[in-house]
Amino acid sequence: xxxxxxxxxxxxxxxxxxxxxxxxxxxxxxxxxxxxxxxxxxxxxxxxxxxxxxxxxxxxxxxxxxxxxxxxxxxxxxxxxxxxxxxxxxxxxxxxxxxxxxxxxxxxxxxxxxxxxxxxxxxxxxxxxxxxxxxxxxxxxxxxxxxxxxxxxxxxxxxxxxxxxxxxxxxxxxxxxxxxxxxxxxxxxxxxxxxxxxxxxxxxxxxxxxxxxxxxxxxxxxxxxxxxxxxxxxxxxxxxxxxxxxxxxxxxxxxxxxxxxxxxxxxxxxxxxxxxxxxxxxxx
Amino acid sequence: xxxxxxxxxxxxxxxxxxxxxxxxxxxxxxxxxxxxxxxxxxxxxxxxxxxxxxxxxxxxxxxxxxxxxxxxxxxxxxxxxxxxxxxxxxxxxxxxxxxxxxxxxxxxxxxxxxxxxxxxxxxxxxxxxxxxxxxxxxxxxxxxxxxxxxxxxxxxxxxxxxxxxxxxxxxxxxxxxxxxxxxxxxxxxxxxxxxxxxxxxxxxxxxxxxxxxxxxxxxxxxxxxxxxxxxxxxxxxxxxxxxxxxxxxxxxxxxxxxxxxxxxxxxxxxxxxxxxxxxxxxxxxxxxxxxxxxxxxxxxxxxxxxxxxxxxxxxxxxxxxxxxxxxxxxxxxxxxxxxxxxxxxxxxxxxxxxxxxxxxxxxxxxxxxxxxxxxxxxxxxxxxxxxxxxxxxxxxxxxxxxxxxxxxxxxxxxxxxxxxxxxxxxxxxxxxxxxxxxxxxxxxxxxxxxxxxxxxxxxxxxxxxxxxxxxxxxxxxxxxxxxxxxxxxxxxxxxxxxxxxxxxxxxxxxxxxxxxxxxxxxxxxxxxxxxxxxxxxxxxxxxxxxxxxxxxxxxxxxxxxxxxxxxxxxxxxxxxxxxxxxxxxxxxxxxxxxxxxxxxxx
Numbered sequence: 001x002x003x004x005x006x007x008x009x010x011x012x013x014x015x016x017x018x019x020x021x022x023x024x025x026x027x028x029x030x031x032x033x034x035x036x037x038x039x040x041x042x043x044x045x046x047x048x049x050x051x052x053x054x055x056x057x058x059x060x061x062x063x064x065x066x067x068x069x070x071x072x073x074x075x076x077x078x079x080x081x082x083x084x085x086x087x088x089x090x091x092x093x094x095x096x097x098x099x100x101x102x103x104x105x106x107x108x109x110x111x112x113x114x115x116x117x118x119x120x121x122x123x124x125x126x127x128x129x130x131x132x133x134x135x136x137x138x139x140x141x142x143x144x145x146x147x148x149x150x151x152x153x154x155x156x157x158x159x160x161x162x163x164x165x166x167x168x169x170x171x172x173x174x175x176x177x178x179x180x181x182x183x184x185x186x187x188x189x190x191x192x193x194x195x196x197x198x199x200x201x202x203x204x205x206x207x208x209x210x211x212x213x214x215x216x217x218x219x220x221x222x223x224x225x226x227x228x229x230x231x232x233x234x235x236x237x238x239x240x241x242x243x244x245x246x247x248x249x250x251x252x253x254x255x256x257x258x259x260x261x262x263x264x265x266x267x268x269x270x271x272x273x274x275x276x277x278x279x280x281x282x283x284x
Numbered sequence: 285x286x287x288x289x290x291x292x293x294x295x296x297x298x299x300x301x302x303x304x305x306x307x308x309x310x311x312x313x314x315x316x317x318x319x320x321x322x323x324x325x326x327x328x329x330x331x332x333x334x335x336x337x338x339x340x341x342x343x344x345x346x347x348x349x350x351x352x353x354x355x356x357x358x359x360x361x362x363x364x365x366x367x368x369x370x371x372x373x374x375x376x377x378x379x380x381x382x383x384x385x386x387x388x389x390x391x392x393x394x395x396x397x398x399x400x401x402x403x404x405x406x407x408x409x410x411x412x413x414x415x416x417x418x419x420x421x422x423x424x425x426x427x428x429x430x431x432x433x434x435x436x437x438x439x440x441x442x443x444x445x446x447x448x449x450x451x452x453x454x455x456x457x458x459x460x461x462x463x464x465x466x467x468x469x470x471x472x473x474x475x476x477x478x479x480x481x482x483x484x485x486x487x488x489x490x491x492x493x494x495x496x497x498x499x500x501x502x503x504x505x506x507x508x509x510x511x512x513x514x515x516x517x518x519x520x521x522x523x524x525x526x527x528x529x530x531x532x533x534x535x536x537x538x539x540x541x542x543x544x545x546x547x548x549x550x551x552x553x554x555x556x557x558x559x560x561x562x563x564x565x566x567x568x569x570x571x572x573x574x575x576x577x578x579x580x581x582x583x584x585x586x587x588x589x590x591x592x593x594x595x596x597x598x599x600x601x602x603x604x605x606x607x608x609x610x611x612x613x614x615x616x617x618x619x620x621x622x623x624x625x626x627x628x629x630x631x632x633x634x635x636x637x638x639x640x641x642x643x644x645x646x647x648x649x650x651x652x653x654x655x656x657x658x659x660x661x662x663x664x665x666x667x668x669x670x671x672x673x674x675x676x677x678x679x680x681x682x683x684x685x686x687x688x689x690x691x692x693x694x695x696x697x698x699x700x701x702x703x704x705x706x707x708x709x710x711x712x713x714x715x716x717x718x719x720x721x722x723x724x725x726x727x728x729x730x731x732x733x734x735x736x737x738x739x740x741x742x743x744x745x746x747x748x749x750x751x752x753x754x755x756x757x758x759x760x761x762x763x764x765x766x767x768x769x770x771x772x773x774x775x776x777x778x779x780x781x782x783x784x785x786x787x788x789x790x791x792x793x794x795x796x797x798x799x800x801x802x803x804x805x806x807x808x809x810x811x812x813x814x815x816x817x818x819x820x821x822x823x824x825x826x827x828x829x830x831x832x833x834x835x836x837x838x839x840x841x842x843x844x845x846x847x848x849x850x851x852x853x854x855x856x857x858x859x860x861x862x863x864x865x866x867x868x869x870x871x872x873x874x875x876x877x878x879x880x881x882x883x884x885x886x
Contacts, residue, residue, distance in 0.1 A: 044523075044524065071296070093635075095659070095660050095666075096660065109299065112299060113296075113299055133633055135308075135310040135311055137633025138632040141635050141636045151713070193724075194704070194723040195721045195722070195723065197714075197718075198707055198723050200715070201707055201708050201715045201716070202711065204712040205710030244703075248703070
């Protein structure tokens with residue numbers, strides 16, 4: 001997950017007391033995800049250990065700083081890498097230490113290696129976690145059932161997450177996905193004959209909260225238009241639905257892994273075509 | 285951002301190479317690990333003996349044991365997920381019920397109308413089922429539930445071990461009539477009418493010389509699994525459930541009567557207990573109680589002789605919730621301190637809980653003892669869907685090894701229930717807690733057909749799995765493991781009870797170079813079964829402590845006799861016995877290669 005950043009320039013620093021309660025949008029998502037981590041661990045012990053999560057964060061930030069310095073000749077703001085690291089630290093489950101470091105490094109490096117026209121097309125932690133699940137399934141899993149199954153903590157996350165995502169002007173993405181998921185869940189229930197409750201169950205679990213609030217809303221790896229963003233997450237939910245029909249446990253990760261970059265590539269191609277047309281028009 | 289310079293291009297190419305290198309790292313690690321495992325498992329018997337010092341041979345048929353476990357068929361409302369809700373029940377316990385000096389085997393069955401078996405050891409390499417003639421076979425009658433385990437202890441100190449039958453149903457206590465028969469005394473003892481339990485242990489928690497009985501409930505005791513009034517019987521959380529069965533501590537009042545005192549002495553839990561074991565973990569002279577819970581954290585109760593104090597979180601064993609299915613103690617580092625082994629679930633790419641090996645932290649002891657999970661460091665972490673495990677020195681080299689059985693539900697090899705399982709297990713409590721919300725099993729497997737683990741302890745902090753190499757090749761759905769010197773040869777044999785599978789008897793052949801010593805204890809002031817008595821063996825400048833147990837592992841009980849491997853050319857120093865009464869008894873230079881029968885001195 002990259003940072004859920006604002007789309008508009010940050011407002012000028014407010015004066016007086018407002019200065020203390022107004023927060024740069026760059027820090028909103030890191031603070032929110034840190035709160036989720038702390039709440040989850042202090043109440044449910046969700047982490048394998050603080051050390052593993054810390055390792056993922058440190059490797060993530062260190063990789064970002066080093067690669068930013070090498071390729072962009074500047075110190076990149078670490079907020080995005082922090083979110084990627086903490087996401088890896090929460091979502092990845094492994095008794096070993098090395099998968100946390102490897103996944104964090106792969107996640108950040110993917111931003112620098114897999115670039116088209118200067119834009120990275122995969123959500124970093126989605127890429128890293130999907131890669132680990134593909135390549136090291138005997139060592140890693142993701143956060144799925146290692147959390148409380150109770151409603152209250154989920155309600156807190158939903159309310160807080162919605163408010164924050166609204167503030168960041170990306171609530172429509174989360175909302176579209178959730179509505180699509182629920183609709184597809186009922187459709188799956190009709191097709192497979194499974195109880196609808198079992199089809200709805202995943203979105204009531206912890207993994208999805210990180211997925212819907214952080215991963216699919218990543219501004220760097222979503223298309224620009226609001227309508228396009230809604231269409232893309234609908235397609236993510238559709239791809240997930242199809243994968244679920246084939247009983248793929250990590251369907252949401254893989255769906256985003258496929259649909260997200262495809263949408264990005266299409267947008268980049270359209271941009272490129274538009275730019276060519278404009279050049280031609282100017283030439284004529 | 286542009287990367288147009290030659291230097292940038294080179295840097296980017298280098299980054300690409302590193303990136304690909306990182307991506308293939310897990311594959312390389314996997315290949316190396318697979319090669320090492322293949323090297324270990326591809327040896328003939330002679331090489332295996334030379335390399336590991338022992339091998340196992342499955343001999344149940346030759347020994348006259350043809351027992352196949354049957355699972356219960358519960359209320360039809362559970363039909364769609366019957367393989368899961370009826371996935372436990374297989375159990376085995378070792379007892380010398382007739383005191384003829386040969387270990388016998390009691391094995392339970394779990395379908396209504398099936399019979400339990402007591403395999404009397406004939407001493408000639410064969411066994412004969414005598415449960416029917418002794419009155420402890422037909423114990424799964426309609427309306428009384430079914431057996432899920434058994435533990436043996438001499439509750440009335442008459443010299444003969446009595447039988448407590450663990451059930452999903454009416455728990456039963458059978459008095460052993462001097463090895464000639466059993467008398468049902470459940471009502472006289474004051475047992476409740478129904479408990480859905482998978483674990484029980486005998487131990488003398490208050491040191492009064494009378495064995496007490498702990499029983500850990502799994503499903504809530506108000507549920508009759510054959511006549512359900514609701515389908516909301518499932519755990520309300522996969523790892524934080526507290527809607528399981530209650531716990532019972534039956535204090536032995538003497539004269540065959542027991543009093544339930546759990547709440548009064550500080551045990552008040554409704555977690556889903558699957559395994560319990562007791563040992564003096566702090567050197568306090570009182571047995572502490574460890575409970576491994578499914579769907580939640582483990583619990584550790586310190587015992588001050590009168591009350592229990594739950595210290596799971598304080599000691600470190602009770603914070604991270606998993607799916608505890610086993611509790612076994614072993615002095616794995618020959619330091620005179622017990623580690624605790626708890627089994628959990630590991631399924632590639634889906635759920636990697638990892639088993640726990642709780643080892644006392646350096647510098648902590650007594651009431652301030654803390655544990656750290658060193659399962660990964662020691663190499664005993666990943667064992668599939670793990671169930672019963674026991675420590676024992678299987679090659680007599682002087683260090684405790686670890687036998688683990690596993691495998692949950694083996695049905696269709698090509699279709700897995702894992703997708704549906706993970707889907708529901710992560711859901712809200714109102715969804716997971718109702719059996720109606722669980723998708724139908726439809727003949728699929730769930731972590732089935734798994735290879736077992738037999739981890740050899742190198743004595744230096746590493747265990748290596750040699751199961752395939754030494755002859756443990758079965759892939760049944762293993763549940764209970766019990767270790768015993770079945771043929772009085774100075775080696776530990778292995779008995780494994782499998783769910784809906786045969787009882788397996790692995791006969792052990794150990795290199796004669798490695799020596800051994802065994803102790804059979806009988807209490808006088810202490811309970812006569814000597815449960816809770818500790819023997820610390822000193823030899824070659826090292827020590828190892830073992831304790832007589834009234835049940836450990838998962839739904840199992842090892843022989844009460846204590847077996848120590850000593851390795852080659854042992855320099856015997858002494859054995860110190862600490863009886864539960866507090867008496868210390870020292871035996872100087874005990875002879876190796878012998879069973880020492882010792883009665884508690886007056």
